[in-house]
Amino acid sequence: MEDIVPLFPNPVPLRSVALAMMAALMAASTAYAKNLGNFNAADANHDGRVTLQEFSTYETQRLETSNGFTAQRFKKMTPQEQEARLRARFKELDSGNKGYLDQNDWNGP
Structure with a gap:
C-alpha cells in the first residue's frame, strides 16, 4: 500500500486565515484613506461634508505639492482634464x- 501524502502537511488553522484576511482588509482601508488625505482638511467650512x-480645491493643492506617480500624471493634464478627472473621482x-462626501465616503468601503 502506498503512503498517502497530505495535500497540506501543516494545515493553517482557519482562525489564523480569518485573522490574516481581516488584517489585510483593514490595511487596504487605511491605504485608501491615506490616498485621499485628511477629511477634516478637505472640509473647508467644517460642516461634516x-x-x-x-474636494477639487483640496485635491488640486495636494497633488500640486506632491511628487508621486498620480501627482505627476495630474500635473501633465490640462486644467480641463484635471477638472474632469476630479469630477469623475x-x-x-x-x-x-448626495452631491457631497461624508466621512464614510472618504474612508471607503
Whole structure:
C-alpha cells in the first residue's frame, strides 16, 4: 500500500486565515484613506461634508505639492482634464449621489 501524502502537511488553522484576511482588509482601508488625505482638511467650512468645490480645491493643492506617480500624471493634464478627472473621482466616491462626501465616503468601503 502506498503512503498517502497530505495535500497540506501543516494545515493553517482557519482562525489564523480569518485573522490574516481581516488584517489585510483593514490595511487596504487605511491605504485608501491615506490616498485621499485628511477629511477634516478637505472640509473647508467644517460642516461634516466635502462638496465638489472643497474636494477639487483640496485635491488640486495636494497633488500640486506632491511628487508621486498620480501627482505627476495630474500635473501633465490640462486644467480641463484635471477638472474632469476630479469630477469623475468625486462621483466615484459619492455613495448615493448626495452631491457631497461624508466621512464614510472618504474612508471607503
